[in-house]
Amino acid sequence: MRTRRQFIQYSAAATALGGLGLHSQPALAQAFEQVRIINGFPAGGTADVTSRRVGDKLGGSAYSRNAAVVENKTGAAGRIAVETVKNANPDGSTLLLTPYSMMSVYPHIYKNLSYDPFKDFVPVCLGSMLTHGLAVGPMVPATVRTVREFIAWAKANPKDASYGSPAAGSTPHFLGALLGLSQGFEFKHIPYRGSIPGITDVVGGQLASMMTPHGDFIANHKAGRLRVIATSGKTRSPFLPEVPTFAEQGFADLVVEEWFGFYAPARTPAQVVANANAAINAALKDKMVIDSLGAQGLVPLGGTPEAMARDMKLQFDNWGPIVKRIGFTAES
Incomplete structure (x- = not known):
């Protein structure tokens, strides 16, 4: 498993490389009036806090004119929220906030998983580490x-x-x-x-x-x-x-350190993903957000979509043998 320091160094390097990609494009996409952030866990927990504190700071950006609306769609071990965003309009107005387990661990345990983490979603930005x-x-x-x-x-x-x-x-x-x-x-x-x-x-x-x-x-x-x-x-x-x-x-x-990440539905326009990424990164640098996350034992991350995608695949590869050792399977 990655340590927090290794991960932050990795993300920082990828951020520098990312300047040649999405972030070099002009902000052509029009800002949404308001966006939604969906997570699969109840109000008051770490997923909810990350969603709300970041969502509160998205207003006034090239991504959204107003703060985000957060919806807690609990049930099915977090999969209802994932499925909701998979089926959302791929215009970028709806984001998923999820721990990496739904994307990198669940494919190893659910034979009939109703979504493909690598085909049905676009990584947007890392949110927080726990x-x-x-x-x-x-x-x-x-x-x-x-x-x-x-x-x-x-x-x-x-x-x-x-x-x-x-x-x-x-x-x-x-x-x-x-x-x-x-x-x-x-x-x-x-x-x-x-x-x-x-x-x-x-x-x-x-x-x-x-x-x-x-x-x-x-x-x-x-x-x-x-x-x-x-x-x-x-x-x-x-x-x-x-x-x-x-x-x-x-x-x-x-020894495990897990992250929460923001995703958009597949086929979301690249410029919208770039705008969302920039807005989330800015939110994660806000002192009020940092302090609020810290009260929940969370460390803000951020970084590029490319870095998030690479670590998502790394975690997928890491957890396969662990799940096999445990022997847990489930039918969706």
């Missing part, structure tokens, strides 16, 4: 503070040894599955429609643990309502510096 976290709640004794202590508790309490994730087939789902496989215990997976419902159950004592973007845990962790015991970055999160990484605790195969 790391995942494992948190436990009041169902788990307060003495459990590390991953190994949690594994020992799970093995001693198999009927309660479960974890939630924001969707079946998502990256957090697979992180939990890898943990159970590598440590030889049954770690039952409970899929939710997004992070917030699962976190609510952890805080309420109905669910032992949750694996999801760690930014979704920050408020409850700081309030003492749950405990984040590991994060998936190569280094500690600047937003939860007291929490050790999985790698620090001896679980190097759980």
Whole structure:
């Protein structure tokens, strides 16, 4: 998996090369009155925050006269949102905001996936980078503070040894599955429609643990309502510096940093994609956006469509063997 520093360096280099492509063209496309951003997760989560904070800043650009309208189309593990944008008018007025798992992981698990990530969409711009976290709640004794202590508790309490994730087939789902496989215990997976419902159950004592973007845990962790015991970055999160990484605790195969990206339907005019890319990059440099993303444990990215497309393919190639090892498949 890429580290955040490697990825940002990669994107910066691609941005410089991108100056010879879309960005060198004059802004010929007329700005939309208003655009839509569709994401597949509930309000309040990291996908929603990225959509809204960036969308709020798109107004007054060559892409859109006004701020974007954000629509949360939950269900089918995020695929309803993807399908909505696939079938939207390919004029560029509708964008998808999604974690890369829907584009680079799902093709390995859904035999009858209703969209082709590489043919039905055009990468527009990277939005934000996140790391995942494992948190436990009041169902788990307060003495459990590390991953190994949690594994020992799970093995001693198999009927309660479960974890939630924001969707079946998502990256957090697979992180939990890898943990159970590598440590030889049954770690039952409970899929939710997004992070917030699962976190609510952890805080309420109905669910032992949750694996999801760690930014979704920050408020409850700081309030003492749950405990984040590991994060998936190569280094500690600047937003939860007291929490050790999985790698620090001896679980190097759980190092993952995931991005949210903006996509348009296939056949969207190149100049519209360029205008949208420029507007999103500008939004991601706004201090209010940076601060709002940081409150959710997110790091703004940006860059060119070309860089995003290349990393999407890289992640697709990386996740194939991992999904095969886990053995998870699903019918769409």
